[in-house]
Amino acid sequence: MEKTNRLVAILEIGSTGIRSLIAEIYDAGEWKFMDRAGKPIALGRDVFTSGQVSRESLLECLTVLQNFRELLQGWGIADEDIHCIATSALRAAKNRDVFVDRVHQETGFNFTVVEGIEENRLMYMAVRFAMKNDVPQFWRASSMIIDVGGGSTEIMLLRRGKMVAAHSIKLGTILIDQQSRLALGSVRSQERYLNETIRNTSEQLNAEMVLSHVRTFVVAGADARLVAALIGREVNENCWVIAREEFVKFAERVQNYSVDDTVQKLHIPFADAEGFVPGILVYKLFLERTAAVHVVVPLVSIREGLLIDMARGVDPELQEDFFSQVIASAVNLGRRFHYDELHNRHVANLCLTLFDELLREHGMSRRERMMLEVAATLHDVGMFIRGSGHQKHGQYIVANSEIFGLHQEELDIIANVIRYHRGDLPSPTDIDYIALQKDERILMLKMTSILRVADALDRGHSQHIRSITVEKKSEAILLHAQGNYDFSLERIGLEEKAGLFQDVFGYKVILN
Incomplete structure (x- = not known):
C-alpha cells in the first residue's frame, strides 16, 4: 500500500532566536526532515531585563516571521500544518498576550x-527518540536530563528510565550573563554565583534522587551539541557522547x-x-555532582519532541508509558513529603476500579483517569504539614509543585x-x-465524588478491603468487598463521604 504523506512545519520562539523545522510525515508515525532554519533575536535579553518584549524586538520578530511565512508558502504548507510554540522568554514576558495577538x-x-x-x-520524548536503545545504561540506572536555555534550565531525574522528578529552574545563560555584568564582568564572581545557585538546586534535587548515583548524564542543549561536534x-x-574528562577539560x-x-x-x-x-559551565558543575563517565548529547530539541507528538498521534503504547511517567513523578512528590504510601496507593487502586466499572456513568477520558490517579495518590500529602485540615x-x-507531564490547569483541578x-x-x-x-468544575466534582468513596473504603488506613467489585442497580451502586475483616468502620466512612457521589451521579453507594 502506498504511503500518504503531508508536510508540516514547527516554529519556535525562544530566548535567543526564532527557529523552524520542516518535515514530511508518513503513515505509521514515520517522518523525514526536509529543512531547518533559524534567525537570532535577543528576545530574552529584553524580557529578563525589563520584564517585557520591547517595541524594537517585536518589530524584529514580525519581520523574521514574515520571512518564515514566505518560506512556508514556498513549501506549500497549509496553515493547519504549521505549529507554533514559544518558550521561556515569552512565558516570563508581562506583555506576552499582546505580543502573541x-x-x-x-x-x-x-x-x-x-x-x-x-x-x-x-x-x-525527543531524547528517547534520539538515544533509541544505544545508551542501555539509561534504562538500567539513575539518569539526569538537563537543558540550559537562555531563560531557564529544564531538569529531569529518572530511575531506570522512569520519571522521578521534572523541574523548570530560572537559571539561563542570559540571566547568568546579567549577574556577571552586575559584578563588573568578573569571571570569579560568575563562577561563585553559579556554584552557589547549583549547590542550592542540587540540595533540592538530592531530596528526590541522590545525584551521586546518576550514571547517565544527558545534555539536550544547543551549547552541548556544539561541543559534541568538536x-x-x-x-x-x-546522538553523540563525550567522555566526562574531555568535557570537564573543555x-x-x-x-x-x-x-x-x-x-x-x-x-x-x-x-x-x-x-x-x-x-x-552549568553543565560542568552539574556533571561533577554525578557519577556519569560520559556526557550523552542527543541532537534534538523540543521541536523534534513536538514532531513526534504530531507524527505518532495517540499511540496507545506511548500514551500508557507517558501516563506511567506522570504517576511515577506524583509518587516521588508524595515520598518527598513522607506520605502514607500504602494507604494512598491503595485508595488510588480503588479509585481506578470505580472509574473503570462506572465508565458509562461518568464519561471521563483516559487522561482524566490518570489525573484521578494522581489526585488519589497524593490526597493525603498535606499530612506532612498538619493532620488537621490536611486537605487544604x-x-x-x-498546586505549587511540578508533576511531570501535567499542565497548570490540570494541577489546579487535581x-x-x-x-x-x-x-x-x-x-x-x-x-x-x-x-x-x-467544565473543569464538573470534572473536578466527578473525580472528587469517586475519591471520597474510595477513601472511605480505607478509613482505617489498614487496607482491610483488599479489592471491590461493582454491581449497578437502578438506584444504587453495590460495592462487594473482598477481605476477612469487620467493615463497620468503612460503612461509617461511606455514610459520611458518599453524599457527593449520590448528588453527582444519582446513585446511593452501599457496601456489602
Missing part, C-alpha cells in the same frame, strides 16, 4: 506559550573566553557564542480534588473552586 494579526501564526513542564515532556563521537545519527579551557574568543577560537557564530560559556495543605502543595476529598463540599464562595472553568 500582534503576531497573529500581522503574520497569521498562532503561537502557544508552553509551560516549563510541557517543555520537559517534549524534550523527554570533541564528541557519534553513537547514532541523532569547560575549564573555555571558562575564561570572552564572546570574541569563543567566535574566533571555536568558530561558533556570534549569536550562539554569547551564552555559550555560561551554559557549558495538600491542595497548596500540589489540587481542588484533594481539597474536597474530605470535609466541606465546594461552595460558590470558594475562590479556588470558582476560578475553574465550568
Whole structure:
C-alpha cells in the first residue's frame, strides 16, 4: 500500500532566536526532515531585563516571521500544518498576550506559550527518540536530563528510565550573563554565583534522587551539541557522547573566553557564542555532582519532541508509558513529603476500579483517569504539614509543585480534588473552586465524588478491603468487598463521604 504523506512545519520562539523545522510525515508515525532554519533575536535579553518584549524586538520578530511565512508558502504548507510554540522568554514576558495577538494579526501564526513542564515532556520524548536503545545504561540506572536555555534550565531525574522528578529552574545563560555584568564582568564572581545557585538546586534535587548515583548524564542543549561536534563521537545519527574528562577539560579551557574568543577560537557564530560559556559551565558543575563517565548529547530539541507528538498521534503504547511517567513523578512528590504510601496507593487502586466499572456513568477520558490517579495518590500529602485540615495543605502543595507531564490547569483541578476529598463540599464562595472553568468544575466534582468513596473504603488506613467489585442497580451502586475483616468502620466512612457521589451521579453507594 502506498504511503500518504503531508508536510508540516514547527516554529519556535525562544530566548535567543526564532527557529523552524520542516518535515514530511508518513503513515505509521514515520517522518523525514526536509529543512531547518533559524534567525537570532535577543528576545530574552529584553524580557529578563525589563520584564517585557520591547517595541524594537517585536518589530524584529514580525519581520523574521514574515520571512518564515514566505518560506512556508514556498513549501506549500497549509496553515493547519504549521505549529507554533514559544518558550521561556515569552512565558516570563508581562506583555506576552499582546505580543502573541500582534503576531497573529500581522503574520497569521498562532503561537502557544508552553509551560516549563510541557517543555520537559517534549524534550523527554525527543531524547528517547534520539538515544533509541544505544545508551542501555539509561534504562538500567539513575539518569539526569538537563537543558540550559537562555531563560531557564529544564531538569529531569529518572530511575531506570522512569520519571522521578521534572523541574523548570530560572537559571539561563542570559540571566547568568546579567549577574556577571552586575559584578563588573568578573569571571570569579560568575563562577561563585553559579556554584552557589547549583549547590542550592542540587540540595533540592538530592531530596528526590541522590545525584551521586546518576550514571547517565544527558545534555539536550544547543551549547552541548556544539561541543559534541568538536570533541564528541557519534553513537547514532541523532546522538553523540563525550567522555566526562574531555568535557570537564573543555569547560575549564573555555571558562575564561570572552564572546570574541569563543567566535574566533571555536568558530561558533556570534549569536550562539554569547551564552555559550555560561551554559557549558552549568553543565560542568552539574556533571561533577554525578557519577556519569560520559556526557550523552542527543541532537534534538523540543521541536523534534513536538514532531513526534504530531507524527505518532495517540499511540496507545506511548500514551500508557507517558501516563506511567506522570504517576511515577506524583509518587516521588508524595515520598518527598513522607506520605502514607500504602494507604494512598491503595485508595488510588480503588479509585481506578470505580472509574473503570462506572465508565458509562461518568464519561471521563483516559487522561482524566490518570489525573484521578494522581489526585488519589497524593490526597493525603498535606499530612506532612498538619493532620488537621490536611486537605487544604495538600491542595497548596500540589498546586505549587511540578508533576511531570501535567499542565497548570490540570494541577489546579487535581489540587481542588484533594481539597474536597474530605470535609466541606465546594461552595460558590470558594475562590479556588470558582476560578475553574465550568467544565473543569464538573470534572473536578466527578473525580472528587469517586475519591471520597474510595477513601472511605480505607478509613482505617489498614487496607482491610483488599479489592471491590461493582454491581449497578437502578438506584444504587453495590460495592462487594473482598477481605476477612469487620467493615463497620468503612460503612461509617461511606455514610459520611458518599453524599457527593449520590448528588453527582444519582446513585446511593452501599457496601456489602
